[in-house]
Amino acid sequence: xxxxxxxxxxxxxxxxxxxxxxxxxxxxxxxxxxxxxxxxxxxxxxxxxxxxxxxxxxxxxxxxxxxxxxxxxxxxxxxxxxxxxxxxxxxxxxxxxxxxxxxxxxxxxxxxxxxxxxxxxxxxxxxxxxxxxxxxxxxxxxxxxxxxxxxxxxxxxxxxxxxxxxxxxxxxxxxxxxxxxxxxxxxxxxxxxxxxxxxxxxxxxxxxxxxxxxxxxxxxxxxxxxxxxxxxxxxxxxxxxxxxxxxxxxxxxxxxxxxxxxxxxxxxxxxxxxxxxxxxxxxxxxxxxxxxxxxxxxxxxxxxxxxxxxxxxxxxxxxxxxxxxxxxxxxxxxxxxxxxxxxxxxxxxxxxxxxxxxxxxxxxxxxxxxxxxxxxxxxxxxxxxxxxxxxxxxxxxxxxxxxxxxxxx
Ligand code: NIG
Ligand code: FE
Numbered sequence: 001x002x003x004x005x006x007x008x009x010x011x012x013x014x015x016x017x018x019x020x021x022x023x024x025x026x027x028x029x030x031x032x033x034x035x036x037x038x039x040x041x042x043x044x045x046x047x048x049x050x051x052x053x054x055x056x057x058x059x060x061x062x063x064x065x066x067x068x069x070x071x072x073x074x075x076x077x078x079x080x081x082x083x084x085x086x087x088x089x090x091x092x093x094x095x096x097x098x099x100x101x102x103x104x105x106x107x108x109x110x111x112x113x114x115x116x117x118x119x120x121x122x123x124x125x126x127x128x129x130x131x132x133x134x135x136x137x138x139x140x141x142x143x144x145x146x147x148x149x150x151x152x153x154x155x156x157x158x159x160x161x162x163x164x165x166x167x168x169x170x171x172x173x174x175x176x177x178x179x180x181x182x183x184x185x186x187x188x189x190x191x192x193x194x195x196x197x198x199x200x201x202x203x204x205x206x207x208x209x210x211x212x213x214x215x216x217x218x219x220x221x222x223x224x225x226x227x228x229x230x231x232x233x234x235x236x237x238x239x240x241x242x243x244x245x246x247x248x249x250x251x252x253x254x255x256x257x258x259x260x261x262x263x264x265x266x267x268x269x270x271x272x273x274x275x276x277x278x279x280x281x282x283x284x285x286x287x288x289x290x291x292x293x294x295x296x297x298x299x300x301x302x303x304x305x306x307x308x309x310x311x312x313x314x315x316x317x318x319x320x321x322x323x324x325x326x327x328x329x330x331x332x333x334x335x336x337x338x339x340x341x342x343x344x345x346x347x348x349x350x351x352x353x354x355x356x357x358x359x360x361x362x363x364x365x366x367x368x369x370x371x372x373x374x375x376x377x378x379x380x381x382x383x384x385x386x387x388x389x390x391x392x393x394x395x396x397x398x399x400x401x402x403x404x405x406x407x408x409x
Contacts, residue, residue: 002406004061007036008050009071010385014371015349015356022314024349031387035071039377042405047371063408065401068385072352073371074143074378074402076359077333079247079270079291081148081181081324082133083126083161086117088325092299101300101327102225102253111151111185114325118151118161126164131172133323133331138174138409141380141399142333145174146320146363148219150181154189155205158182162214173404177363179247180209183220183227183235194231202238210242217267221249222257229260236264245364251275252296262288268362270320272305273297280306283315289362290315292354294340295328307344318362319354335395348391377406 012035018024036050038057046053054062091109095101104110118126130147137145147165152158162178169176182201190197209215218239222232226249236246245267250257252271258279261269270291272279283290292305311317319340323331330336333355341351357369368376380399382390390397402409 003038003040003045004063005036005038005050005053005057006063006403007065009035009065009381010068011035011387012037012047012071012371013352013387014047015073015352016370016372018349018353018357020358020361021316023311024347024353026347026349029349029387037071037371037377037379039406042377042407044371044373044375044377046373065381067383069381069401070384070387070390071371071379071381072141072387072390073356073369073375074380074404075141075333075355076144076363076369077137077142077321077323078146078268078318078359078362079293079320079322080146081150081322082145082331083130083147083149083165084114084118084151084325085121085126085129086114086325088113088329091326092329095300105225111326112188114151115153115185115187119157123160123164126161127167130164130168134168134172134174134176137331137333138172138402138404139398140332140334141402143174143378143380143402143404144177144360144363144365144368146177146179148179148181149215150184150219153182153185153187155208158205159208159214162209163212166214173409177217178215179217179219180206180215180244181219181221183218183232185221185226194227195234198227198231198235202235206239206242206244216245217247218244219247219249222260223249223252224254229256232260233264236260236266240264247362251279255279258282262286267364268318271296272310273303275306275310277309280309280313280315283310284313286315289318289358291318291320291362292340293320293322293328294336295330295333296322298336298339299326299328299330304340304344307340307346311346311350316358316361317350317354318359319351320359332395334390338391338394341391348388351391377403379403
């Protein structure tokens with residue numbers, strides 16, 4: 001039994017009672033000035049005025065916080081590919097010389113290059129590379145991280161990636177959420193059609209993923225260069241029937257993926273850069289979370305997903321980093337969200353929601369993402385006096401203190 005009062009904070013932005021769907025105005029934010037948080041056994045019991053909580057709980061242990069600090073829930077990055085070996089700096093240099101993502105993929109670069117480099121790496125190397133990236137994210141206040149396989153693309157190497165993620169999850173303080181993305185690309189060395197490859201994954205990989213409890217989620221890249229909807233739908237329905245939650249890389253360059261995601265009842269549809277008003281309307285009243293990935297737009301030099309339109313259409317909008325060696329090598333989630341918010345006209349409340357409880361919904365997790373009673377005490381404090389400073393500095397102010405389950409990292 002560990003109970004303590006943490007504070008005082010200049011401001012606590014609780015994100016309590018904000019809606020899961022649609023636009024949010026900053027005036028709806030609950031901001032507690034001179035605030036405190038009572039944490040017991042890693043869970044939030046109460047938030048409120050620091051002095052009032054102090055006086056109402058005589059003898060309670062105090063964990064004092066120095067200086068001006070603004071407290072937010074820990075961020076949740078609900079879409080990453082940070083289990084990989086090697087680099088694609090060569091691809092990037094070609095892209096900024098004007099070659100397109102698809103041209104580079106056709107000439108031997110792209111996802112397949114990362115598959116080659118990741119297949120060549122021992123599991124222990126993947127573990128240490130992944131560990132470093134997870135620690136960097138955790139220091140940036142990201143306390144829950146989704147991580148996809150998808151650079152193995154055969155049974156042994158997909159298992160190697162998922163086992164590396166599991167190994168790191170046992171030692172890091174961050175919570176890792178693994179996803180099987182064996183359907184990232186039709187591997188060049190597979191002798192058969194898209195459907196034959198996906199059937200092979202259903203028959204020969206997913207049962208092992210289940211048996212070893214390596215992932216509870218299945219993802220697919222629906223795109224002209226990857227899988228088409230005709231192959232995707234039966235694959236996703238088969239995975240769903242095995243008990244996997246479904247998420248989809250949808251509408252990055254061309255549309256159709258979001259329709260598939262909604263048809264199969266996916267928890268999220270991610271990317272959406274190519275989406276129009278038609279796609280935005282599909283999300284109205286849908287349980288599928290729209291996940292936008294500004295880091296991929298920045299890495300590819302292409303337009304952002306229409307985040308403003310998606311919110312105005314009533315979508316639940318999460319923002320994730322897509323951190324990967326190809327399209328989104330930077331991996332700085334807060335910077336990306338801040339820069340996108342300036343272009344897309346997202347309110348601070350919408351950005352914070354997209355990085356916290358709305359991202360939790362994309363992962364179907366209900367116990368985090370707001371600073372409220374019963375939620376996990378995953379929290380981060382920024383050294384400033386006003387929450388608006390955080391996006392204003394576009395990612396250059398980092399949290400000075402991060403807590404996971406109520407314990408300082
Ligand atoms: O989300 N779009 C497909 N997959 C990744 C890119 C992966 C890569 O280029 O290595 C993405 O952007
Ligand atoms: Fe991705």
